[in-house]
Amino acid sequence: ADPISPLHHISSASASHHPPTPKTETPVTAFDCASLSSRAQNSGLPDANPMYSLKIQNTVFAIVGSSKRNVVFTSASEIILSVLFITSLSVHSCAGTHLKEAWQNLALDTDSLGGWADGPGERYGQICDPYRQPGGEWPLRDEYDGCAVVFIADRGDSFTVGNLPANQQNNFQNTQHYHAAYSFHGTGFKSTSLPRPGSDMDPVCYVAMRNGTKVLGYEEGNGDKLMPCPGATGGFMFTPADIEAASHEELQEMCSMCYQGVCSANFARNPRTCGSTGGLEVGEEDPEEGALNPEQVGSAYHCHLTMANRGACDYVQFDQHEESREYNMSSGVLCGWERVHFLNVTYCDCTAEAGTANNCGREHCLRMALNGVVCGNCNSCSQSKAYDQIFGVPGEPRGDDYQGVCALAYTAHTEAERLHYQMLCSQGLFCRQYRDNSSCNFHCDRYGAQDVEMCPQPEDTNTTQTEDGARRLLSTVDAQDPAPIPRGNIVSEPILA
Numbered sequence: 001a002d003p004i005s006p007l008h009h010i011s012s013a014s015a016s017h018h019p020p021t022p023k024t025e026t027p028v029t030a031f032d033c034a035s036l037s038s039r040a041q042n043s044g045l046p047d048a049n050p051m052y053s054l055k056i057q058n059t060v061f062a063i064v065g066s067s068k069r070n071v072v073f074t075s076a077s078e079i080i081l082s083v084l085f086i087t088s089l090s091v092h093s094c095a096g097t098h099l100k101e102a103w104q105n106l107a108l109d110t111d112s113l114g115g116w117a118d119g120p121g122e123r124y125g126q127i128c129d130p131y132r133q134p135g136g137e138w139p140l141r142d143e144y145d146g147c148a149v150v151f152i153a154d155r156g157d158s159f160t161v162g163n164l165p166a167n168q169q170n171n172f173q174n175t176q177h178y179h180a181a182y183s184f185h186g187t188g189f190k191s192t193s194l195p196r197p198g199s200d201m202d203p204v205c206y207v208a209m210r211n212g213t214k215v216l217g218y219e220e221g222n223g224d225k226l227m228p229c230p231g232a233t234g235g236f237m238f239t240p241a242d243i244e245a246a247s248h249e250e251l252q253e254m255c256s257m258c259y260q261g262v263c264s265a266n267f268a269r270n271p272r273t274c275g276s277t278g279g280l281e282v283g284e285e286d287p288e289e290g291a292l293n294p295e296q297v298g299s300a301y302h303c304h305l306t307m308a309n310r311g312a313c314d315y316v317q318f319d320q321h322e323e324s325r326e327y328n329m330s331s332g333v334l335c336g337w338e339r340v341h342f343l344n345v346t347y348c349d350c351t352a353e354a355g356t357a358n359n360c361g362r363e364h365c366l367r368m369a370l371n372g373v374v375c376g377n378c379n380s381c382s383q384s385k386a387y388d389q390i391f392g393v394p395g396e397p398r399g400d401d402y403q404g405v406c407a408l409a410y411t412a413h414t415e416a417e418r419l420h421y422q423m424l425c426s427q428g429l430f431c432r433q434y435r436d437n438s439s440c441n442f443h444c445d446r447y448g449a450q451d452v453e454m455c456p457q458p459e460d461t462n463t464t465q466t467e468d469g470a471r472r473l474l475s476t477v478d479a480q481d482p483a484p485i486p487r488g489n490i491v492s493e494p495i496l497a
Contacts, residue, residue, distance in 0.1 A: 099299050100152050107332035114335050120328045125317035128335035129309050144336030147313040152301040153329035161300050168325050170282040173204050174222040174376055175303045175347040181391055183407035191391040194269050197256035205255035206294035214240040218259040220272055222376055225279025229258035232278035234265025251297045303348035305337045311354035320357050338371050347376040362442050366426055369406040389428050402428030423447040
């Protein structure tokens with residue numbers, strides 16, 4: 001989309017993207033790899049990777065009978081229309097884990113624009129944003145702002161975390177993919193308990209050298225520690241012989257055991273910061289041993305998004321990651337940053353605009369929380385609060401009033417509910433107790449008309465509170481109450497997506 005829209009703007013179209021709860025978001029059906037390969041070989045068209053690949057929606061080029069189709073740009077002036085087969089002329093690898101295939105299918109879903117790259121040089125961020133596309137513009141533009149980008153490598157791929165520069169290995173894994181979250185799906189993990197390995201999430205583990213000994217360790221992600229087994233508190237005593245003799249499936253089971261051991265020993269609930277002592281930096285250099293040289297046990301992945309246009313998607317996918325950090329593994333680009341929700345990841349990093357890495361702030365963090373993902377690098381926004389407000393369950397005895405409120409804004413059944421929980425999401429992140437500071441003022445600038453409890457009101461306000469002045473969640477109010485939200489007047493238009 002182009003040009004940049006104000007961050008606080010929301011259209012009626014995007015408002016309709018908030019589904020009722022519970023909702024099961026399942027990726028589109030996996031491609032038939034053998035069929036795709038056969039069709040590509042029989043087409044007589046080039047099989048080399050094109051520089052650009054653009055998927056066209058069903059309503060365009062009606063002459064094409066397939067349900068999935070692509071336009072391939074081999075130069076600025078040449079366009080080849082693929083009529084006979086259902087993915088790009090460059091047949092992407094279908095090998096690897098289910099997660100990579102699911103994300104590939106999501107990126108190539110015909111209902112939205114996107115692209116999938118199997119290695120370096122395929123600048124699919126330009127599909128979402130034609131601003132930097134040389135020699136002209138794409139014939140179609142997506143209707144949403146920004147994009148979400150994922151990089152993923154599987155064990156045995158030609159390029160894995162171990163091929164990254166040593167100073168990039170520690171920060172590559174920056175999130176956790178989950179199978180289901182209770183706040184969105186009515187089943188799965190919740191923020192107040194540790195996700196179950198294999199059921200709620202698949203832990204990410206590496207095999208690495210520690211003090212000259214081969215160990216298997218659970219990777220906490222986002223610059224935190226690799227918790228080795230043995231070595232970390234609670235770790236299982238896997239020997240080098242155990243690790244070397246293990247099959248791929250056995251290594252994954254050992255990974256689950258290591259994760260649960262080191263996290264439960266510390267009574268942890270967040271898998272990102274669950275270890276206590278004995279952790280390692282994946283990319284650190286030992287004066288005598290050298291780098292840890294991590295070897296993946298399963299999938300490892302990195303999530304980054306931008307809400308901006310004007311070259312921001314190309315900047316994030318190519319400049320910020322592929323070129324400067326040498327992220328040369330498979331990657332997917334989803335046009336429209338809000339589609340990050342369908343990746344089922346807990347965290348994602350954010351870049352505010354093209355030309356400057358990262359630099360996102362409170363508004364980006366709030367919008368991401370309202371869309372079901374924690375911002376991993378936003379300034380002036382608590383990641384732990386966002387995690388609890390997205391993945392928490394309201395009403396838990398040991399929780400607080402803000403557990404799960406950001407998710408409730410996403411799954412709301414009515415506009416009034418959505419606006420109410422949007423306000424509570426912002427209040428919990430920035431203004432749990434009013435103070436005249438920048439965080440609380442940020443919240444009150446956006447929700448002051450609704451939030452009469454926390455935000456100063458004009459002297460002539462007509463808003464009222466409940467008699468005891470206490471906060472009551474909408475779910476505790478009788479459904480027949482004609483005015484169920486004790487928050488004063490609700491603005492007629494939504495403020496944030």
